[in-house]
Amino acid sequence: MSNSIAAKSLADWLARIEAGHPTEIDLGLDRVSQVAGRLNLNFSQSKVITVAGTNGKGSSCSLLEAILQADGKSTGVYSSPHFIDYNERIRINGLNADNEVIVDAFEAIDAVRGEISLTYFEYGTLAALKIFSDAQLDFVILEVGLGGRLDAVNIIDADIAVITSIALDHIDWLGDSLESIGREKAGIFRAAKPAVIGLAQPPRSIIQHSSELNTPLYIRDQDFHMDLSAVSWNWAGLDKLGEHIAYLDLPLPKLPVRNAATVLQVLSLIAPDCPIEAIHKGLATADLTGRMQRAQLGDAEMILDVAHNPEAATYLAQQLLAEPANKKRTLVLGMLKDKDREAVIEALKPVVDSWKLVSLEGPRASTAAELKNLLGSNLEVDLYDSTQAALSELEGSLSSDDQVLVCGSFLTVTEALAWLKTR
Numbered sequence: 265m266s267n268s269i270a271a272k273s274l275a276d277w278l279a280r281i282e283a284g285h286p287t288e289i290d291l292g293l294d295r296v297s298q299v300a301g302r303l304n305l306n307f308s309q310s311k312v313i314t315v316a317g318t319n320g321k322g323s324s325c326s327l328l329e330a331i332l333q334a335d336g337k338s339t340g341v342y343s344s345p346h347f348i349d350y351n352e353r354i355r356i357n358g359l360n361a362d363n364e365v366i367v368d369a370f371e372a373i374d375a376v377r378g379e380i381s382l383t384y385f386e387y388g389t390l391a392a393l394k395i396f397s398d399a400q401l402d403f404v405i406l407e408v409g410l411g412g413r414l415d416a417v418n419i420i421d422a423d424i425a426v427i428t429s430i431a432l433d434h435i436d437w438l439g440d441s442l443e444s445i446g447r448e449k450a451g452i453f454r455a456a457k458p459a460v461i462g463l464a465q466p467p468r469s470i471i472q473h474s475s476e477l478n479t480p481l482y483i484r485d486q487d488f489h490m491d492l493s494a495v496s497w498n499w500a501g502l503d504k505l506g507e508h509i510a511y512l513d514l515p516l517p518k519l520p521v522r523n524a525a526t527v528l529q530v531l532s533l534i535a536p537d538c539p540i541e542a543i544h545k546g547l548a549t550a551d552l553t554g555r556m557q558r559a560q561l562g563d564a565e566m567i568l569d570v571a572h573n574p575e576a577a578t579y580l581a582q583q584l585l586a587e588p589a590n591k592k593r594t595l596v597l598g599m600l601k602d603k604d605r606e607a608v609i610e611a612l613k614p615v616v617d618s619w620k621l622v623s624l625e626g627p628r629a630s631t632a633a634e635l636k637n638l639l640g641s642n643l644e645v646d647l648y649d650s651t652q653a654a655l656s657e658l659e660g661s662l663s664s665d666d667q668v669l670v671c672g673s674f675l676t677v678t679e680a681l682a683w684l685k686t687r
Contacts, residue, residue, distance in 0.1 A: 327527040334541070336542075340404045415452075425452045425479075427463070430442050460529045488526075562662040577611035592667070597621055600624065621648070
């Protein structure tokens with residue numbers, strides 16, 4: 265072991281690596297690439313899918329995983345952040361990695377890194393890659409943490425790249441225009457390897473970078489299409505030879521259909537023999553924590569969604585507007601200061617009857633009072649010190665005519681999930 269006595273448990277390791285680097289975010293590939301080289305990672309037996317995007321990454325990864333699993337393929341998925349358990353970040357064949365497996369990977373990293381300092385995210389990324397490399401999986405699905413070009417997962421060359429969406433978020437790191445954000449995300453492209461774009465009109469920077477690398481692009485509403493009805497949907501796209509293919513009467517997934525359409529184009533290129541039965545099963549069964557997740561709070565239905573930027577909040581509002589308007593909807597909202605809080609609030613106003621604003625913890629957190637100042641007047645508003653406090657008060661006062669929505673941040677949903685586990 266280098267630099268310190270070996271940590272014994274996963275909790276010990278997480279505390280150690282969280283304190284082991286001077287900054288939480290330190291974008292760049294030099295340090296993590298050096299350590300990866302010493303781990304002798306080998307993905308020659310795996311097809312690697314790297315997924316970037318402002319919204320829709322997690323849903324797309326879950327849909328890919330579910331369909332490939334239904335086809336009997338072995339899969340590894342790396343995603344972030346986690347909600348309750350760190351193990352959620354590393355899944356093999358649909359199951360969270362065991363503590364011992366993750367600890368072994370951390371020990372292997374520490375044994376070779378020497379004096380190279382790694383961030384919490386870089387340590388976790390290398391651990392996932394080590395675990396997947398050792399397992400020699402059929403498919404490895406990597407969700408970008410932030411941006412793409414300088415994100416730690418980009419040390420691995422993807423066989424196919426995916427950009428699910430582009431919106432203004434993390435502008436301090438990625439730039440304050442869709443063009444600059446698009447260029448950062450296009451950094452996951454590789455020369456002559458295909459890329460699937462879930463946007464109908466991607467920024468010019470994506471098109472330009474693909475041209476520079478001779479990366480074949482497959483763009484929604486140009487190269488692949490979806491057609492929805494009330495009970496099913498149809499998809500049409502291209503195979504790797506450029507031939508037209510189509511799937512009719514597909515089951516509506518629990519996750520966004522636009523992400524499912526993107527995933528089907530990915531599979532048509534990288535898993536062309538995937539049978540229609542696996543596609544149907546995967547679409548019907550794929551779900552994801554914190555994305556239109558349904559639960560119960562007393563006698564009322566509860567929906568948990570991590571929507572924390574205007575694009576995600578607008579989509580969430582559209583989904584809720586499509587539901588029967590026969591319930592009083594109470595929103596439990598907690599947000600971070602570096603998000604576009606005003607735009608998120610405006611997007612949600614049409615679907616909210618009562619507002620429960622909560623304070624989150626941490627230097628980036630908004631207080632409930634700050635959110636109230638952004639909300640405006642003439643609304644039914646209550647303030648709470650925490651998500652748990654709001655839910656505890658609500659629990660005994662709800663009927664089946666109520667619906668509770670929890671959103672605004674991964675932190676807000678995490679607090680709600682932790683509270684639900686105690687009930």
